Amino acid sequence: MDRIQFGRRVAYWRSRRRYSQQELASLMRRSLRWVEQLEGGLRQADPNLSVANEIAMCLDVTLDRLLHDPAVLCPADSEIEAVRAALARHDVLTGRCDDDTAPVPVAVLQSALWHARTGFQAGRFAQLGAQLPKLLVDATRAAARYEGDDRLEAYRQLSLTLELTEAAAIKWGSSDLAVTAGQRAVTAAERSEDPVIQASAARHLADAMTAHGQAAAAVTFVTAAARRLQDDLLRSGPDGLSVLGMLFLKAAMAQATAAEADDDRPDVLARAVPGFLDQADEHAARLGHDDNLLWTSFGPTNCGLYRVAAHVQLSEGADAVAVAAGIPALALAGLPRERRAHLLTDRAIAEKQAGLRSDAVDTLLEAEGLAPEEVVCRPRTKRLVEDLRLLGVEPTAEGRLRGLVDRCGLPG
Template identity: 35%
Template sequence: MDELPIGRRVAYWRGRRKMSQQVFADRLGKSKSWVDKVERGVRRLDKFSVLYEIADILQLDAQLLLGKAPERRTDGLTCIDEVEVEEIRSALERYDSMTSFFTATPEPPSLAEMAKSVSHAWLTYQYARYGVLTRALPKLLRDAQALDSTAGGDDARRAAHLLGQVYQIASSALRKLGEYELAWLAADRSMAVAQRADDPLLAGVATYRVGNALLALGRARAALEVNVSFANRIAPSGGRDATPDRLSVYGMLLLQGAMAAARMGDNNTVRDLVNGASEAADRLGGDDNRYWTSFGPTNLELHRAAAAVELGEGRQAVETHERQIMRREGFKALLPERRAHHMLDLARGFAQVGELDRAGEALVEGDRLAASEIRCRPIAHEVMSNVLRRTRGAPPAPIAELAEHMGVGI
């Protein structure tokens, strides 16, 4: 975007923030006509005070509006910045499988090297090291795409499988960090690649990534339908097909469908889907991480609590935590992202029943388990803001300190 006029950059980022010209003008204290002229280049934007005000409203570094790269952050906890978003977007918009017909594709890594990189990326995600992951994603995407476009014979399916996983990792991380449209694009790409990989379970995992992205975009019914539809297609019959892999993917599809139903306020569907997932978890026999799902009896209870929060039943979520989750050894064995995510859900539950100190304590515990899961997620910022706003007097020191680290004002 460096070559674009500044007005076009303003229009681009306004569109990314889903603001109409009128809403943007109102927040800026200008007329819609003024905004339109700036974006079309009819009116010059030459006052730095206005430029920085625009950047503040659009929630980005003013250097981006000037066509310059903002100062890159180097600490290990940073979440994602505009430069990283654009690099990931650029990698997602590559079509190596098409361009390889006309131009030479860069030398890709070997299948063994790619498999090692993908495994490391999954662990980076499940340890909630989002800053590290987002900086690695552009190269990982390009390498996986290059390998997929050049592999042939028996290697083609393996290369497609690895690319599908990279798209899923990207979708999951982008959704966590609030880049929902890119998360949907990456998940959709993963579904297409899964067909070439000839792996219905990979397609199933891609499906619930799509469902997650749709839910984040506010399309709960579509998320419910896509998860349940694919779950029905791969439902184990009870014979040889009831493998641990299939049970794990099937169970997670049902749980993601339950989350979508909860968002819609459909308590009956939530109950039916969770019960179906519970049967799959019982048949699985224990907690596992097959197909990177972390599915099992413990993760089932985490989703039961999360669904209760979505339904506005905070007390039920808290009771599920105290009676079913904290007593399980399996909870301590879960990877940090899962445990910290649950603490965020628990904080929401405590906030719903007015136990604000305990809500803040849950956020602090989640931060201890996996800081990026709390400090980087928009929903965590909303919860912390809610806790601070409703707390009488000064909040306890650990909560106030975490709020400061998160950049949430007291």
Template identity: 40%
Template sequence: MDELPIGRRVAYWRGRRKMSQQVFADRLGKSKSWVDKVERGVRRLDKFSVLYEIAVILRIDVQLLLGKDPERRTDAFSCIDQVEVQEIRAALEQYASMTVYFDAVSYPPPLSDMRKAVTHAWLTYQYGRYGMLTRALPKLLREAQAADAGYGGEQGKEAAHLLGQVYQIASSVLRKLGECELAWLAADRSMAVAQRADDQLLAGVATARVCNALVAMGRARPALELNVSIANRLAPGGMNDSAPDRLSVYGMLLLQGAMAAARFGDSDTVEDLLHGAHEAALMLGSDQNHYWTSFGPTNLELHRAAAAVELGDGGRAVEIHQGIPEPSFNGLLPERRAHHLLDIARGYAQLGDIAKAGEMLLRGDRLAPSEIRCRPIAHEVMSDVLRRTRGALPAPIAELAEQMGVGV
């Protein structure tokens, strides 16, 4: 296989994954003609970023596409392993700001490079490529910490802002993958750094990350209190403006507060907070991504459905889902859509419609495989689907369950 041209390797692994050229092209965001030309060697495949995307979709190490021995297990592009967890833990345990107190950083990373790296990391997260992100995080954390320690003045504020974002990215992906304590640590660090960055909105988003981690650890009540407390301080009106970025962060805090309240069954508080978020979304007008929040009218409906699932009302969740305009839903980033489909799979399971629950898992997997294959809650839903399916499993469900490593 090593001697094969790279296009032939792509064709080989696509065949192993039982994907047609059209399905593969759709997942990659290319045309079928483009795929055909690559596989026949008519079109060169020389962009490493595209190679990585192909590796993610085919669930193989990129080294295999290059004809080399893989350095890690071949499913590493989908999930996280304990080696990666320990590398991230070690990076989070760095105290560069204290070290620089005694010995200044000689050559901190250029801020222009850090901006690009942080933007790329956010997009990797919002496209649901968690395996790729977790492998990049240790280096990104160390570089962001070095920049934060090495710059002063206005540059120091920007470096702190970038480090705060990296901590938030780390917290978000670690929580998704079930590493809740590390997620809390990263989020807690982001709150402290946001204060040094002198950015209230960054601090507001950091608060939401902390609260998400607390909810994941079973601490929903303090999460609710903290979300609402900071949301009240950032609310538009009075001395606060009504700029889109403020509306987005404020709305995000209310949505996360609603999810925390739903976790312990406080439906009245859920409705109050969703109402406040609805008003903010109306003022914003459309789904936007200020401070990487993806806040807006459509994302509000996704959270409304998710809260209904947490409250045990799968019927209401499905009703909300069916009322979301398809163009608006398709305009959201893959992580948001796949996350929502996982929530709706849970809703259908609550209704006893196991076939539909399985269908939602498959749809989510097509959008962002890591969101379905790597999250513990998705494994629980798949186990439920397998256990409650009568007769033979549909082949796509059986294949997905095998890829997830989930048995009856």
């Protein structure tokens, strides 16, 4: 059990029961500090069952709901709005921090971002709603106050923080928020004077534009970034190869999305997708192995994941299933949980497209085991579960599908 999610659930049910933290502490015969640490994710990394049972009894909730309720697993609207509000703050928007608060050291920024990014790649998206506002303010203040190399590094961290905001917004289904964060990331990256950061920001903005219905524009933008930055990136070693390869993977996804949205020449547009994927493969071959430089997960295996995703986007379910089956299990196991769960949800969509709906249910359950939020919180996956419910599955899979419907908070 993830300690942050467990703490969130305790806080949620305590609030529902209109108890203060002190009142819950009294009911539990514990200190106020104990409850504060519990709800803040600082205790119960693997909750003792007797303690979890005691909390459930005090809060008059079943143990199952305390441990697994998807309504608490997913981010609250207020947390997403807090991120939106942070981006609209005068100091964050203008980059002018006129108060007397000292900027945090660059090393502290780097550590906080690493912690948040690592959580994202582990499939924990909801907690970012609480982490990102402070990160955005701290990185903006650092970029405004520092000079010289420290300022350039602060702009790198600000751009990467805005990238993470974009990535979280995609998971939350807020494409407008993703575009806003992605555009700001590109601006901060330019101020960093670092071509690797510039390419990283460009690939994130392309992702946001694609999700926001601007796929054709995303192709134009991301390929222009690749042309402009390619020489610098090839001189930047493995980091440069990784972000350059990711630019072509994002171009492939944007092109596939544009093809699906085009009524006049979808086949013509779709024919360009393999070329982008092949260019990414070339850079992965130069890199020579899977890696996670700058949180790209780039390498031959992630290129395979994107081939699956592109087939899915083009409604080529059988081809996607075949490509997914060919990805080596050992290589896949080396990727972060978010990447593996994303592949499984793509494969489940492909199985639905290919008429393998019961297989899709089992694939979703496998993904849920890896990263529950990828399944029960993401709008695109919840739509898939609803589609499976409406289309129907084999009788042997109906019970498992009903469980998914319940955990996704969908009407039965």
